[in-house]
Amino acid sequence: MDHQxxxxxxxxxxxxALGYPVxxxxxxxxxxxFVPPPEPTLGAAQMAARFEQNLFGIRAGMVICMFGALMAxxxxxxxxxxxxxxxxxxxxxxxxxxxxxxxxxxLTFYPPMWxxxxxxxxxxxxxxxxxxxxxxxxQWVGGLTIYYPTIVTLAIAAFIDKSPEPAFPRxxxxxxxxxxxxxxxxxxxxxxxxxxxAWNGLIAFYLAFTVFALWFPVAFYLLxxxxxxxxxxxxxxxxxxxxxx
Numbered sequence: 001m002d003h004q005x006x007x008x009x010x011x012x013x014x015x016x017a018l019g020y021p022v023x024x025x026x027x028x029x030x031x032x033x034f035v036p037p038p039e040p041t042l043g044a045a046q047m048a049a050r051f052e053q054n055l056f057g058i059r060a061g062m063v064i065c066m067f068g069a070l071m072a073x074x075x076x077x078x079x080x081x082x083x084x085x086x087x088x089x090x091x092x093x094x095x096x097x098x099x100x101x102x103x104x105x106x107l108t109f110y111p112p113m114w115x116x117x118x119x120x121x122x123x124x125x126x127x128x129x130x131x132x133x134x135x136x137x138x139q140w141v142g143g144l145t146i147y148y149p150t151i152v153t154l155a156i157a158a159f160i161d162k163s164p165e166p167a168f169p170r171x172x173x174x175x176x177x178x179x180x181x182x183x184x185x186x187x188x189x190x191x192x193x194x195x196x197x198a199w200n201g202l203i204a205f206y207l208a209f210t211v212f213a214l215w216f217p218v219a220f221y222l223l224x225x226x227x228x229x230x231x232x233x234x235x236x237x238x239x240x241x242x243x244x245x
Contacts, residue, residue, distance in 0.1 A: 005081060007234075010227045013078025016071040017220035021213055023068030024108060031061030032115070037137065037200035040193040044126035047133050051119050058119045062112035069109040075219070076101020076150065082167040082226050083157045093153045100149030107143050111136040141199040142189045144208065151176040151215070167226035175218060182211045 029035045033054055038047060051058060080097040084090045114136035118129045158166065158173035186208045188197040196203040 007227055007231050009074075010078045010081060010230070011224065013074035013076075013081075014220055014223035014227055016073075016075035016078070017216045017223060020068055020071040020075060020104075020108075021216045023071065024065055025213075027061035027064030027068060027112070031064060032058045034061075037141075037205060038133075039200055040134075040137070040189075040198050042130075044130040048122070048126035048129040051129060051133075052122050055119050055122060058115055062116045062119075065112040066109050069105045069107075069112075072101050072104040072108070075223075076104070078223055078227070079150070079154065079219070082223070083153060086157045086161045086163075086167070093157055096149045097153040100147060100151075100153065103146035104150055107139070107146050111140040111143075114139075137199045138189065141205055141208070142186050144183045144186050144212070147183075148180060151179050154219075155180075165229060167229075168222060172218070172222060175215070179211055179215055183208050 038050060042050075076098055079101070080090075080094045083097050084094040087093055114132045118132035118136070122129075154168055155173040155176035158168035158170055158176070161168060185197060185203045186205075189199040189201075189204050192198045192201070192204075195201055199205055
């Protein structure tokens, strides 16, 4: 299996674990100014005014976010490759990892699209802008379950990997399980418009997105290390030594 995969491509996927959150932060936080989030209790006129005040920043930021969403796919592909090595073939966990990566891309592609549509015609009625903004925020914060296959498959892979140098150590399984639990409060935003469980709340938003963001540098470290180990093992084979001459 090793000789069939270009490690440079695998490394690009590992770097996707940093490119994904960095591009999202640039577009969503810095350009669009969506942190702190608007209160869910804002009226239609107030929400429309927020868009009119930063039309260019929102439009440019959301385009950047959509490119950021794209980075979830090479990240998932690299993770799936190492999971397939643990499974011994491209099995159910590997396939679920790919599906989770697509889900993660969808999670952070469509809300920017709704925000772009809301900003595209500022002359439209404020109620339509509010509806599109609601759709974006409810998916952005409350749609994290579509990302769960990514962390669940990595947790299972870390538990079942018995190799001397596992790509995903056992402690990473517990990191993913805790992330699974800490993201669950995001589902409560559909029932609250204020307080810690609203889409701008301390638990549903700030806690969930803090742990979500911290997961990516950890994943990058482990995936990069796994790729470097693979390169080192190849260099020690007769074919690798011959290629290096």
